[in-house]
Amino acid sequence: MRESAAERHDRLLALVRENGTARVAELADRLGVSPVTARRDVEALAARGLLDRVHGQVSWPARHAAPSVAGSAAGAAGAVRAAGARRSGEGLVLGLLAPSATYYFAEVIRGAHEAAANAGARLILRISDYRPEEDRARTEGLLAAGAEGVLVAPGWRGPEDRPAYGDWLAELPVPAVLLERRADPGSPLDALDRVVSDHGHGVLLALRHLLGLGRGTPLLVARGDSPTALAVRAGYAEALATLDLTAPGPVIDSVPADQDPAGFEAAVRALHEAVASGRAGAAVVHNDVDAIEIVRRLAELGVKVPEDLALIAYDDEVAALADTPLTAVAPPKRQVGRHATELLVERLTETGQEESARRHLSLLPRLRVRSSCGAPGGVHPA
Structure with missing residues (x-):
């Protein structure tokens, strides 16, 4: 690119x-x-x-400020103190680093922008395109452009990226809030404010719903190329343990049909075999786009949704637009952006002698029931 x-x-x-x-x-x-x-x-x-x-x-x-993010925080601290003298966010400049401006993060950005506007603050944006090695330079650009505090969703793709491209965030000379990213317990990043979707809870909602329909323990079909995908996989294992269930088979690795046709076909065939053999009558699929393509290909192979397979997608970006509208777990993306921005404004406008406690805020997804699971539609709250 x-x-x-x-x-x-x-x-x-x-x-x-x-x-x-x-x-x-x-x-x-x-x-x-x-x-x-x-x-x-x-x-x-x-x-x-x-x-x-x-x-x-x-x-x-x-x-x-002095010439390094970590070094000489005196200038930035002065700016923060000046901002702290304000009793509202009016006039503040906030920075937002996101891995993408489309799909999942479009709603996060929209929520952040709305909250900034409500506070009278200006939001400036940088996109990393899931290149974590560029995150620091992008954030430097936000500070150079006048950002007094930053919202950061690092472009991590796998678990190895977090330790390799993360610790510098804890050294920023301005307040920072992590967006949709968790830190390793005890790591420097764990001391930062953060606002995330509780994907484990979202997967548990999906499994309980499918089990309630009498479809048996669902299979998981999921990507492994983003923190959300990894959180969905971890949530699936936790949900099985919570419900005292055994998976009907290993997690099926999903890949985009347009990027890896052979890998996509292998995933579809694995799911088809599980349905045909009677091992699985339900599945959770991350994400929506993959789920739509999987349902289409399964139909070509003779497997109908929801008659033969009850299916729930994860993300709820385009699930409602499928030929058979897909039931989907909907993370509270816009609320994540909004709450994180409100928290950052609060940090920048604190006027007391003692800074308030740092916060780790988890927001619960909802289940939006449509045709693909064979149940009456509606929104199922947490």
Whole structure:
């Protein structure tokens, strides 16, 4: 994917902030762009007051915070104290780093934007495209653009990304709230405020509903390429233990049909075999898009939903638009963005001598019942 100008500016600002000063030719080399492009970027950032430029060299403005996210928090602390003097969020600048601006995170961003507007604050956005190695530079860009506090959903893809690309978040010189991401217990990130969906509860809702329909223990068909997917898998194991059940078979690895046709076909065939053999009469599928494609392919193989297989999708982004509208677990995405923003504004406007306790807020998903499980429709709360 081609890098946008905003992303390149973030990387440039991060390089200057880290080193204090840099020559334009050096920046061009480090960024992998032509000297003309680097010079044009420097001029644009200097015009916005984000850099000082003198004789082919740029430097981090002395009026801004010191040149590293972790280092010299004095300037940022002063900004936070000034913000703390406000009794509302009016005039605040908030930063939001998200791994995507579409699908799941579109609603999270929308909720954050609504809450910022209600508080009189301005929200600025950076997208990482699930490249956790770019998260720090993107956040540097938010700080350079004036963010006084940040909402961060790191672009982690697997469990190995959390320790590799996470600890720097705990060193930020401004308040930070984690969005839809959990930290390892006892890690530096565990001391941050966070707002998340309780995906384990969402999976438990789905299993209890399918069991109540007399369909037997459901299989899980799930991706493994995002924190949400991993949380759904962990929630499935916890739900089975809570309900004292044994899975009718191993978790079936799901992959996007357009990216890995062979892997997708293997997942469909595994689910088809489980239904045909009588091992499974129900399934939970993460996510909606995969579930729609799976239902379509199963029909071609002679398996009907919900007659032969009761199915619940996870995410509820497009589940209602399927030929057979899919029952789905709906995480409270917009509320996550809203509550996280309200928490960040509260942090930035605290006026007491003692900072309030940090919070880990878990919001409960709902189950939206449609045609794919063979039950009357409606919304089932937690």
